[in-house]
Amino acid sequence: MSTAMLEIEDLHVKVGGASVLQGLTLAVPAGEVHAIMGPNGSGKSTLAYVLAGRPGYEVTRGAVRYQGRDLLGLAPEERARRGVFLGFQYPVEIPGVNNVYLLKAALNAVRRERGLPEVDAFDFLALVRDKMRLMHMEESFLSRGVNEGFSGGEKKRNEILQMLVLEPQLAVLDETDSGLDIDALKVVANGVNSLRSPKRAFLLVTHYQRLLDHVTPDRVHVLVRGRIAMSGDRTLALELERRGYDWVGAAA
Amino acid sequence: MTETATPLEDLVDRQYRHGFVTQIDSDTVAPGLNEDVVRLISRKKHEPAFLTEWRLQALRHWLTMKEPHWAQAKYPPIDYQAISYYSAPRTKTDGPKSLADVDPKLLETYEKLGVPLHERARLAGVAVDAVFDSVSVATTFKARLAEAGVVFAPFSEAVQSHPHLIEQYLGSVVPQTDNFYAALNSAVFSDGSFVYVPKGVRCPMELSTYFRINAMNTGQFERTLIIADEGAYVSYLEGCSAPMRDENQLHAAVVELVALESAYIKYSTVQNWYPGDANGVGGIYNFVTKRGECRGRNSHISWTQVETGSAITWKYPSCVLRGAGSIGEFYSVATVNNHQQADTGTKMIHIGPDTRSTIISKGISAGHGQNTYRGLVKMLPSAHGARNFTQCDSLLMGGKCGAHTFPYVEVKNPSATVEHEASTSKISDDQLFYCLQRGISAEDAVNMIVSGFCKSVFKELPMEFAVEAQNLLAVSLEGAVG
Numbered sequence: 016m017s018t019a020m021l022e023i024e025d026l027h028v029k030v031g032g033a034s035v036l037q038g039l040t041l042a043v044p045a046g047e048v049h050a051i052m053g054p055n056g057s058g059k060s061t062l063a064y065v066l067a068g069r070p071g072y073e074v075t076r077g078a079v080r081y082q083g084r085d086l087l088g089l090a091p092e093e094r095a096r097r098g099v100f101l102g103f104q105y106p107v108e109i110p111g112v113n114n115v116y117l118l119k120a121a122l123n124a125v126r127r128e129r130g131l132p133e134v135d136a137f138d139f140l141a142l143v144r145d146k147m148r149l150m151h152m153e154e155s156f157l158s159r160g161v162n163e164g165f166s167g168g169e170k171k172r173n174e175i176l177q178m179l180v181l182e183p184q185l186a187v188l189d190e191t192d193s194g195l196d197i198d199a200l201k202v203v204a205n206g207v208n209s210l211r212s213p214k215r216a217f218l219l220v221t222h223y224q225r226l227l228d229h230v231t232p233d234r235v236h237v238l239v240r241g242r243i244a245m246s247g248d249r250t251l252a253l254e255l256e257r258r259g260y261d262w263v264g265a266a267a
Numbered sequence: 268m269t270e271t272a273t274p275l276e277d278l279v280d281r282q283y284r285h286g287f288v289t290q291i292d293s294d295t296v297a298p299g300l301n302e303d304v305v306r307l308i309s310r311k312k313h314e315p316a317f318l319t320e321w322r323l324q325a326l327r328h329w330l331t332m333k334e335p336h337w338a339q340a341k342y343p344p345i346d347y348q349a350i351s352y353y354s355a356p357r358t359k360t361d362g363p364k365s366l367a368d369v370d371p372k373l374l375e376t377y378e379k380l381g382v383p384l385h386e387r388a389r390l391a392g393v394a395v396d397a398v399f400d401s402v403s404v405a406t407t408f409k410a411r412l413a414e415a416g417v418v419f420a421p422f423s424e425a426v427q428s429h430p431h432l433i434e435q436y437l438g439s440v441v442p443q444t445d446n447f448y449a450a451l452n453s454a455v456f457s458d459g460s461f462v463y464v465p466k467g468v469r470c471p472m473e474l475s476t477y478f479r480i481n482a483m484n485t486g487q488f489e490r491t492l493i494i495a496d497e498g499a500y501v502s503y504l505e506g507c508s509a510p511m512r513d514e515n516q517l518h519a520a521v522v523e524l525v526a527l528e529s530a531y532i533k534y535s536t537v538q539n540w541y542p543g544d545a546n547g548v549g550g551i552y553n554f555v556t557k558r559g560e561c562r563g564r565n566s567h568i569s570w571t572q573v574e575t576g577s578a579i580t581w582k583y584p585s586c587v588l589r590g591a592g593s594i595g596e597f598y599s600v601a602t603v604n605n606h607q608q609a610d611t612g613t614k615m616i617h618i619g620p621d622t623r624s625t626i627i628s629k630g631i632s633a634g635h636g637q638n639t640y641r642g643l644v645k646m647l648p649s650a651h652g653a654r655n656f657t658q659c660d661s662l663l664m665g666g667k668c669g670a671h672t673f674p675y676v677e678v679k680n681p682s683a684t685v686e687h688e689a690s691t692s693k694i695s696d697d698q699l700f701y702c703l704q705r706g707i708s709a710e711d712a713v714n715m716i717v718s719g720f721c722k723s724v725f726k727e728l729p730m731e732f733a734v735e736a737q738n739l740l741a742v743s744l745e746g747a748v749g
Contacts, residue, residue: 067704070696095706103704107697111719117705120715124706160719177705 019080020045020185020216021066026077028058028065028241035061037241039077043185043234046213050227050252051220053238054260059220060104062238063189066218067101068094081185095121096128100183102174104190109161114173117161118143118180125181146179149209151202167194175206182210187218192226204229224256237263295354300347302326305454308353312423312457315430318437325443325453332447338610339639339671340579342552350517352455352488415471417501418463422490425461432463436494440523440560440587448519448581449556452488456521459489464499464530473729475504491522495530497563502533502729518577520555528563528590535728536584537736539576543606550578550607557584558614561593561622569596570613571727573736578607583641585614588622588653595624598724600736603636603668612642612673617650617683626657629721632668639671646683653683661691662720664713692720 021043028036035058043049053059065072066079068091079086081099089097109117123133134142140157147156150172162170171191178186188207192200207217207230219226227235227249235251236243237260244263245251255263296307305326309319334345412419418429426433443453464470495501505522526532534557543550553576559568570584586595597613615624630638644655661670676685694716702712718725725733 069700091700091703092706092708095704101704103701107695107701109698109701109716109719110692111722112715117702117707117715120707120711121705124708128706181705 019043020047020082021086021218022078022080024078024080026062026065026079027075028061029073029075030061030071034075035241036065039238039242041236041243043216043218045184045216047233048207048211048217048219048230049234049236050232051218051236051238052222052224052252052255052260053244055222057238058241059238060189063101063104063187063218063220066094066185066187067091067099092124096125098125098184100178100181100186102171102178102186102188102191104193106162106165106170106174108163108165110163112161113158114161115140115143115157118177121177122180143176143180146176149179150176150206152176168196168199171195171203172199172206175203179206179210184214185216185218186210187220189220190222191219192221192223200226201229224252227252239263295351298349298351300326300350300352300455304352308455308457311353312426314426317430317434318426321438321443322454322456325450326455328444329447329450329454332450334447338581339637339641339673340581340608340610342579342608345517345552347451353457411471416465416468417470418461419474420461422456422459422461422492425492429461429463432494433461433492436492436523436525437490438523440525440558441521441556446556448554449521452490452519452521452556456488456490459491459520460493461491462493462501462503464495464501466496467498468496469499470501473502473504475506487516487518487520489520491520492525493523493532493534494525495527495532497528497530499527500531500533502535504535504537504729506537506539516551518551518553518555520557522555522557522584524557524559524568526559526561526563526566526568526593529565530563531567531569532559533569533729534559534571534584536570536572536574537728538572538574538580543578546606551576553577553580553582555580555582557582558587559585559595560587561590561595561619563590564592564619566590566593567596568594569598569727571596571598571724572600572611573724573728574599574601574609574611577609580607580609580611582611583613585616586624587616587618588624588650589618590622591619592621592623593619594622596727597624597626597628597642598727599628600631600721600724601629601638601640602631603633603638605634605636607634608637608639610639610641612640614643615645615655617644617646617653617655620649620651620653622650622653624653624655626655626659627723628657628659629724630659630661630670631664631717631720632661632670633664634668636668637671638669639673641673641675643675643677644685645676646678646680646685648679650680651682653680655683655685657685657687659687659689660720661689662717663691663693 019042023039023041026036026039027034039062051059051062061072065074068089074087086094119139126133152172162173165173171194174191191203195203204226219230219232232249235247235249237245237255296304302323305322306319309322418425420428438453441449443450462474493501493503524532524534538553561568568586572584574580580601584597588595595615599611601609601611603609612628613626615626617624624644626642628640630640632638638661640659642657644657646653657674659672659674663670670691672689674687678685694713698716699709699712702715703709725736728736
């Protein structure tokens with residue numbers, strides 16, 4: 016087995032005083048795509064936020080290692096610069112700030128961390144246009160405000176576009192499939208698949224199996240009451256689709 | 268709001284960057300104000316009799332007036348008799364004849380402020396009339412401007428060289444009796460800038476003045492008068508900063524703009540007076556009267572201001588739209604952090620038919636800052652078909668600051684149209700975290716979000732100053748969000 020990109024060990028997390036994650040253990044090797052499924056309130060989004068370092072999530076026990084090093088001690092922006100990407104479930108609007116401006120600032124922050132020179136405007140535009148074609152996005156998107164007035168589907172596409180531009184090592188996608196029609200789902204799946212590589216790992220947080228029809232996971236984990244209750248291959252997702260989540264809790 | 272410090276309230280403060288004091292011998296009169304002091308100021312400046320008399324009239328009226336307190340600002344009483352009303356750097360001769368005669372320490376001060384003098388000025392294409400406390404010490408590009416027929420001079424010099432223009436226009440937009448601070452300024456104003464752009468002339472460069480308060484316990488009362496004759500165009504930028512002092516200092520300026528037929532005056536301000544420390548100690552009281560009059564058909568006056576400094580800001584750059592079809596504009600970004608208070612806005616007085624005005628106000632409040640927009644749109648019976656559009660947006664950072672909006676509207680002509688839009692928003696933890704998650708630092712993220720908010724005002728600034736304004740905003744909001 017290749018080295019683990021992400022290792023989570025006995026993770027306990029409280030949010031607003033309530034225990035949400037309670038002893039979560041998980042390893043995602045480089046090159047693999049893992050799906051995290053589970054019923055509402057099982058802690059899926061909490062896991063995504065804790066990995067990204069969102070304030071307000073208190074780790075009371077356990078450890079998270081990213082590329083063999085402690086992740087939890089890093090500030091959110093440091094994690095991002097080192098290649099941890101979170102695709103948000105509800106991307107926020109930032110009025111008046113151009114998409115292209117945010118994207119360029121983000122890319123240059125990542126490049127500085129990697130010891131690369133900042134991209135100039137021409138190279139940057141060429142790069143973004145290339146990725147935009149893949150995501151079936153219109154040119155006018157660049158000069159619009161970040162997520163300003165975007166439809167739900169546009170916001171999700173924008174998340175994947177950012178991921179394509181930033182080329183993270185670990186991408187955590189939090190319900191990127193929710194609210195997408197079937198065409199948009201395929202576009203998003205294409206984006207994800209285009210980035211799959213032996214040097215990269217994905218954690219897909221999802222409620223439904225349908226994204227996994229288009230992005231084939233190496234492993235599927237079921238999160239129940241803050242811990243992994245069951246793991247399996249892609250067929251587990253199909254079984255969950257058929258039987259629901261109740262039996263998992265009982266089996267665990 | 269919760270008691271715990273949110274990520275929005277975490278960043279540490281940075282010191283005021285322009286807070287240094289220049290050690291220079293100054294010629295300062297003893298504190299206090301009476302007719303003798305006014306005569307002394309006038310005599311020191313070798314002013315003609317009409318001006319001495321004009322000042323005295325102002326003083327006599329001022330003595331009958333009471334300090335206004337309707338603004339949304341709290342401060343202890345000001346002892347006007349404890350202020351020194353004149354302070355000039357002492358020079359070996361009667362005054363500097365060229366930059367070489369200027370005290371090197373002064374030049375160093377300008378250097379620190381980033382005022383583009385010497386060759387830098389030429390490169391930047393900016394003519395600077397730098398006011399140090401009360402006397403203008405250096406004026407650049409006079410020759411090139413003179414070629415175009417443009418007069419750009421320290422006010423005191425213009426009094427000598429163009430007394431007829433001064434006599435004709437001084438006080439014609441802001442009379443001596445206009446308000447408490449304008450009356451005070453009229454009595455004791457020490458210097459300022461004078462601009463005259465002749466008929467049909469487009470001023471060949473941006474004109475710029477940096478004001479700076481240096482001496483302790485001195486008020487600064489500059490007086491600016493800009494006249495654009497028929498069909499003329501001029502763009503003028505004023506930038507301000509002051510050193511750090513524990514005590515408050517008074518700054519009561521008056522700016523008058525006169526735009527004749529089809530003339531266009533663009534007046535931009537970047538105000539960065541010392542705002543006081545994080546606990547609200549010290550800082551400038553910025554009580555300023557600015558008004559422009561569109562006197563002819565299709566005259567156009569545009570005010571753009573970026574207000575980041577001062578402990579208290581009290582100013583309402585206004586337009587009197589007299590000429591038919593004339594246009595008044597007000598674009599404003601006002602920022603308050605720590606314990607700063609700003610009560611600012613504009614007055615658009617529509618007199619002529621088909622006059623138009625636009626008001627875009629962006630207020631940013633952080634720390635314990637209090638930000639007030641106060642504006643008046645007045646449509647007189649003669650203002651047939653006049654139109655106004657007003658937009659007031661407020662941005663709040665953290666839960667201890669405040670934003671207030673007082674839009675006054677008086678319409679006396681049924682064919683006039685007035686539109687008003689307003690919004691209040693917050694930089695949310697979600698927006699901040701979103702940027703952080705993309706690898707952008709908290710500071711850069713806040714600057715980005717605030718710049719986005721201010722975009723419609725920044726685009727009105729002359730190109731070379733838009734960047735400066737953005738940087739200034741970044742500095743003044745440091746510590747507001749983290």
